Amino acid sequence: MAKKQEFTYEVARKRLEQILREIDSGKIGIDDLEKTLEEAKELIDQSLKKLEQAEKIILKWEK
Amino acid sequence: MEAIGDAIYADFGGKYYRIIAELTDVKIYYQRSYAFMTLVEKKDGEISASAGGVIWRDHFDIIKSFEKATGVSINQNLELAMEVEVQFHPRYGLRLSIVSIDEKYTLGKLEQDKQKTLDKLVKENPKIIWLRDGEYRSNNQFIKLQMVMQKIALISAAGSDGRRDFLHELENNAYGLDYSLAEFPAQVQGEYAAKQIAERLGQIQQWESKFDLIALVRGGGGSTDFSAFDSYEVGLGIASSKIPVFTGIGHERNVSIADMVAHTAQKTPTKCAAAVTEHNLEFLAFVQNVGSEIGKHAHRMTEQFRQKTKTLENDILKSFHWKITGEKQWMENSLERLSMADPNNTLKRGFTLVYQNQKHISKGENLRTGDKIEVRFSDKIIEARVE
Numbered sequence: 001m002a003k004k005q006e007f008t009y010e011v012a013r014k015r016l017e018q019i020l021r022e023i024d025s026g027k028i029g030i031d032d033l034e035k036t037l038e039e040a041k042e043l044i045d046q047s048l049k050k051l052e053q054a055e056k057i058i059l060k061w062e063k
Numbered sequence: 064m065e066a067i068g069d070a071i072y073a074d075f076g077g078k079y080y081r082i083i084a085e086l087t088d089v090k091i092y093y094q095r096s097y098a099f100m101t102l103v104e105k106k107d108g109e110i111s112a113s114a115g116g117v118i119w120r121d122h123f124d125i126i127k128s129f130e131k132a133t134g135v136s137i138n139q140n141l142e143l144a145m146e147v148e149v150q151f152h153p154r155y156g157l158r159l160s161i162v163s164i165d166e167k168y169t170l171g172k173l174e175q176d177k178q179k180t181l182d183k184l185v186k187e188n189p190k191i192i193w194l195r196d197g198e199y200r201s202n203n204q205f206i207k208l209q210m211v212m213q214k215i216a217l218i219s220a221a222g223s224d225g226r227r228d229f230l231h232e233l234e235n236n237a238y239g240l241d242y243s244l245a246e247f248p249a250q251v252q253g254e255y256a257a258k259q260i261a262e263r264l265g266q267i268q269q270w271e272s273k274f275d276l277i278a279l280v281r282g283g284g285g286s287t288d289f290s291a292f293d294s295y296e297v298g299l300g301i302a303s304s305k306i307p308v309f310t311g312i313g314h315e316r317n318v319s320i321a322d323m324v325a326h327t328a329q330k331t332p333t334k335c336a337a338a339v340t341e342h343n344l345e346f347l348a349f350v351q352n353v354g355s356e357i358g359k360h361a362h363r364m365t366e367q368f369r370q371k372t373k374t375l376e377n378d379i380l381k382s383f384h385w386k387i388t389g390e391k392q393w394m395e396n397s398l399e400r401l402s403m404a405d406p407n408n409t410l411k412r413g414f415t416l417v418y419q420n421q422k423h424i425s426k427g428e429n430l431r432t433g434d435k436i437e438v439r440f441s442d443k444i445i446e447a448r449v450e
Contacts, residue, residue, distance in 0.1 A: 013390075016397055023404045030406055030416060030423040040401050044394050051387050051394070058383050 009050045012043045019043075068151040075149035079162060085142045086116075096123040098137070102147075102159060115158040116147070122162050132166040135173065136252075136288045144168035177293050180320060184298050192302045192324055201302035201324035208307055208326070210346045212275040212339055214243045216267045216306070218260060221248040225282030225313060225332040232336035240343055245274070251281040256291035264300035264308075271305050276339065279321065280332035282313035292319035301325050311335025410441035 019040045022028050028036055084102035091098040097119055104112040118126060126137050135141065144165035151157050181199060184192045192201045215233075219226035226246075233242055247267060249259040260279065267277055279301070281292070291297055292312050298320040301308045307326035311334055312319060322328035329335040402408060406416065416439040417424050430436070434449045 016394075020397060020400060023401070030425075033404065033406060037401055037405055041398070044398050044401075048391065048394055051391050054383070055387050058380055058387070062380055 007046050007050075009047055012047050016040060016043050016047070064153050068153060071149060071151040071157070077148075079146045079148055081144065081146055081165075082159070083142065083144045083168070084116075085140060086137065087139060089137060089139055091126065091137065096120040098123070098126065102145075115156065116161055117150075117155070117158045118161045122160075125161070125164050129164045129166055129169070133169045133173065134289045135169060138288075141169075142172065173293075177320060180293060180295050180298065181323075183295060184302070184320070184324075188299060188302070191299070199323045203302050203304050203308055203324060203326050206305070206307045206326060208342060209275040210349075211343050213241065213343075214245075214273060214275045215339070216245050216247055216270075216274045216277045218247045218249050218263045218267075218277065218279045219281065219332070220251045221246075223251070223282065225251075225280045225311070228282055229278060229280045229311060229332035229336045232333045233339065236336075236340040238340065238344060238347070240340060242339075251291060252288040256288075257294035257297050260291055261294075261296035261300040264297070264304055268305060274306050277304060277306050277308045278311065278332075278335055278339070279308055279325070280311040280313075280335055282311065282332045289319055292321040294320070297321050298324050309335050309338060407441065410439065415440055 019036055023033075023036070082102070082104075084104050087101045087103055089098065089100040097117065100116045102114050102116040103110050130136050145161045146163045146165075147159040147161050149157070150160045181192075185194055185199070190202075192199060194200070217226070217229065219229065230244070233244070247263040249263045250256045251260065264277065264279075267274060281289075289312065292310075301310075301321055302324040309327045309329065310319075310322050310325040311329045311332040312321060313331050318328070327335075327338055329338050410416065417427075418437040418439065419430070419434065421437075424430075424436075430449050432449055436447050436449060438445050438447050
């Protein structure tokens with residue numbers, strides 16, 4: 001079983017950019033679209049969590 | 064003899080004569096309060112007249128008052144202007160009794176002699192002593208003092224009050240400054256004083272690098288005979304000294320040639336020593352000031368660095384804020400774009416998706432009558448047949 005790759009913001013950001021480009025270009029068919037959307041939403045969710053963690057660190061630093 | 068005495072008194076008694084004469088064979092009896100000497104008049108350097116002189120007890124105080132006023136001691140070869148009375152004493156014979164001495168004459172003569180000495184010094188040593196704007200200048204006055212003067216060569220009379228006062232002031236300075244002292248004893252009054260002082264000045268020059276300063280002091284004792292300090296050899300010795308000379312001659316009456324050509328002239332030995340300490344204090348103050356300035360500068364630099372670091376920190380934090388805010392915004396926008404592409408949302412707006420053999424078809428050109436299809440709505444999927 002393949003080990004799940006650790007989440008990093010930069011990798012997630014690049015994947016999201018790629019997904020958006022593919023959706024805009026119409027290359028993804030309806031059949032793959034739903035899966036891709038799910039992946040994208042998951043990436044956004046995790047990315048937002050990372051950003052919030054970083055924001056908390058900065059707020060702590062400011063104090 | 065008495066008859067002679069009476070005759071002389073008859074003719075000269077109560078009459079006073081002003082004479083100018085040089086003293087020789089001077090004998091002063093301080094205990095008995097009288098003095099004998101020979102009074103000599105000269106013409107072209109040759110004795111033209113002479114007579115015995117005396118100062119009796121009733122006029123003996125003129126010696127002290129003269130010495131105090133002029134700074135000159137009654138001694139051999141001294142030329143004086145005097146008032147005398149002709150007297151005949153059965154025991155001591157015919158003598159000129161001195162009743163007063165003209166101090167102004169002597170002072171004037173001293174000034175004349177001093178001026179002659181100065182003129183000679185300038186004429187014979189124009190590169191060492193010169194006159195500018197009415198003031199005598201010497202090379203010694205232009206020697207740059209060491210920032211700290213610690214090594215001192217002291218010329219003074221052994222055991223004199225002047226030496227003691229100088230050392231006391233130097234060693235007991237209120238600032239705890241230490242000095243290294245080498246003594247060069249010399250007579251400072253009397254016949255050999257000028258020669259000895261000049262010799263000491265010459266000796267010290269051999270150790271030029273070992274001394275920061277020469278102190279020439281005289282004080283206490285009799286207030287007379289400053290002639291050594293108005294002499295040619297001492298003036299030249301000081302003026303040409305490669306080491307700066309400070310004087311403290313205790314010469315209240317006027318300024319001696321030694322004072323005029325010395326680097327620094329003080330009135331007393333105590334003031335002379337104090338001047339050395341004051342000079343060194345200037346350096347101490349300078350060092351303290353530099354230290355204080357360094358401290359202030361370091362504080363300013365630290366404060367500036369702290370301020371810069373703080374500013375940098377704020378900039379970094381701001382930059383992080385902007386970056387995170389931007390990224391969050393980008394994520395929100397992406398989510399919106401994904402939502403727009405979501406087919407479920409399209410279905411909710413009333414559109415349908417058509418599938419044939421479980422594959423989505425977007426064009427109807429290949430459909431034939433009787434083909435089985437699935438039509439997907441937002442809420443359900445129905446099976447249908449093409450007619």
